[in-house]
Amino acid sequence: xxxxxxxxxxxxxxxxxxxxxxxxxxxxxxxxxxxxxxxxxxxxxxxxxxxxxxxxxxxxxxxxxxxxxxxxxxxxxxxxxxxxxxxxxxxxxxxxxxxxxxxxxxxxxxxxxxxxxxxxxxxxxxxxxxxxxxxxxxxxxxxxxxxxxxxxxxxxxxxxxxxxxxxxxxxxxxxxxxxxxxxxxxxxxxxxxxxxxxxxxxxxxxxxxxxxxxxxxxxxxxxxxxxxxxxxxxxxxxxxxxxxxxxxxxxxxxxxxxxxxxxxxxxxxxxxxxxxxxxxxxxxxxxxxxxxxxxxxxxxxxxxxxxxxxxxxxxxxxxxxxxxxxxxxxxxxxxxxxxxxxxxxxxxxxxxxxxxxxxxxxxxxxxxxxxxxxxxxxxxxxxxxxxxxxxxxxxxxxxxxxxxxxxxxxxxxxxxxxxxxxxxxxxxxxxxxxxxxxxxxxxxxxxxxxxxxxxxxxxx
Numbered sequence: 514x515x516x517x518x519x520x521x522x523x524x525x526x527x528x529x530x531x532x533x534x535x536x537x538x539x540x541x542x543x544x545x546x547x548x549x550x551x552x553x554x555x556x557x558x559x560x561x562x563x564x565x566x567x568x569x570x571x572x573x574x575x576x577x578x579x580x581x582x583x584x585x586x587x588x589x590x591x592x593x594x595x596x597x598x599x600x601x602x603x604x605x606x607x608x609x610x611x612x613x614x615x616x617x618x619x620x621x622x623x624x625x626x627x628x629x630x631x632x633x634x635x636x637x638x639x640x641x642x643x644x645x646x647x648x649x650x651x652x653x654x655x656x657x658x659x660x661x662x663x664x665x666x667x668x669x670x671x672x673x674x675x676x677x678x679x680x681x682x683x684x685x686x687x688x689x690x691x692x693x694x695x696x697x698x699x700x701x702x703x704x705x706x707x708x709x710x711x712x713x714x715x716x717x718x719x720x721x722x723x724x725x726x727x728x729x730x731x732x733x734x735x736x737x738x739x740x741x742x743x744x745x746x747x748x749x750x751x752x753x754x755x756x757x758x759x760x761x762x763x764x765x766x767x768x769x770x771x772x773x774x775x776x777x778x779x780x781x782x783x784x785x786x787x788x789x790x791x792x793x794x795x796x797x798x799x800x801x802x803x804x805x806x807x808x809x810x811x812x813x814x815x816x817x818x819x820x821x822x823x824x825x826x827x828x829x830x831x832x833x834x835x836x837x838x839x840x841x842x843x844x845x846x847x848x849x850x851x852x853x854x855x856x857x858x859x860x861x862x863x864x865x866x867x868x869x870x871x872x873x874x875x876x877x878x879x880x881x882x883x884x885x886x887x888x889x890x891x892x893x894x895x896x897x898x899x900x901x902x903x904x905x906x907x908x909x910x911x912x913x914x915x916x917x918x919x920x921x922x923x924x925x926x927x928x929x930x931x932x933x934x935x936x937x938x939x940x941x942x943x944x945x946x947x948x949x950x951x952x953x954x955x956x957x958x959x960x961x962x963x964x965x966x967x968x969x970x971x972x973x
Contacts, residue, residue, distance in 0.1 A: 537667065826860070834848050880908045
């Protein structure tokens with residue numbers, strides 16, 4: 514009974530029974546009317562014997578009345594009421610029913626009232642004679658035979674209705690199992706087989722139902738399974754790539770650590786130019802070692818939580834500009850640091866450096882690829898609830914595909930050969946601060962990214 518077809522069987526039986534009950538009420542009213550009309554007709558036929566012979570024996574008159582099922586018969590001809598047959602009435606007449614002008618609602622009301630009146634009553638029934646044999650015919654009779662006949666008729670109607678409902682429901686049950694339940698079970702079977710091995714494309718459902726709704730469900734399931742299988746394959750490739758990156762980062766960290774030792778010796782050089790450039794080289798190698806270590810940590814878990822301190826953002830931007838100036842020496846790209854000296858924000862300096870470096874590098878590469886001179890401006894301000902840092906360029910703008918998958922790893926790359934990881938990592942780092950990285954403008958006039966860091970004391 515918990516199955517779809519079982520519940521459909523029960524509901525069908527119930528609804529058919531309700532329909533039969535709605536049919537039963539007017540049917541029982543019609544049966545009552547026919548029963549009373551039959552009594553009037555039989556009484557009229559009995560009265561014909563008196564028309565043939567004015568004097569009838571009491572025994573014959575009693576037999577005629579008994580066969581008609583009435584106590585007396587009154588016939589009106591030419592405005593004159595005539596008592597045709599009569600016998601003693603055991604009780605007073607309680608109700609009178611005129612069948613000549615009774616409407617459907619009156620007949621239904623009288624029938625229902627009679628069914629719910631178990632006591633016997635003497636009733637008067639008035640109707641029109643058959644074949645126009647007078648103006649009216651009136652009889653007096655008991656109500657109990659009428660009620661018993663109505664009850665017997667009602668029970669037979671209800672029993673027949675119940676049998677019809679069961680048969681109808683059974684065939685509908687079979688039809689539902691064939692048309693709906695079997696295809697649904699097939700879809701469920703596909704889902705179960707796919708769930709056991711979602712990476713296996715052979716488990717993807719092939720739509721084949723001829724029912725429109727089920728066909729739409731199968732097509733939606735096919736699309737979902739196809740996308741999920743592709744996502745799982747991509748995730749597996751990303752996991753493999755992550756393992757490879759972790760290994761490369763491990764070896765690269767060792768190499769950079771050795772390079773760091775050599776730069777320590779370079780700092781002791783007497784050459785003024787070398788001594789001036791050595792600290793920047795040391796800082797760059799230190800950040801590279803830190804990035805390798807962070808990459809190894811990322812392969813094990815998530816991006817490490819930021820270490821929040823009050824950081825002068827202009828100093829961070831200055832380091833980014835100094836690092837990128839080396840790459841723009843031979844190009845017509847100008848990098849300007851307009852971050853105010855007094856802009857101090859709660860942030861992790863190393864992670865903020867990585868975020869700004871990614872944004873500035875993306876802008877620089879876009880300008881270089883366009884072949885036109887351009888400018889990159891880093892600016893900042895303090896708002897009511899946020900510290901904001903903007904990276905604006907005068908480049909060609911982002912293409913539509915890049916805007917659609919801007920922060921999606923391996924899909925948001927703009928430059929040919931780019932991985933699309935830079936912006937995804939940057940957004941993750943900013944969100945780790947409780948802030949957000951948003952694209953505020955892009956087009957032929959240039960592109961602007963905005964870093965928003967919350968100023969609240971409970972911000973993280």
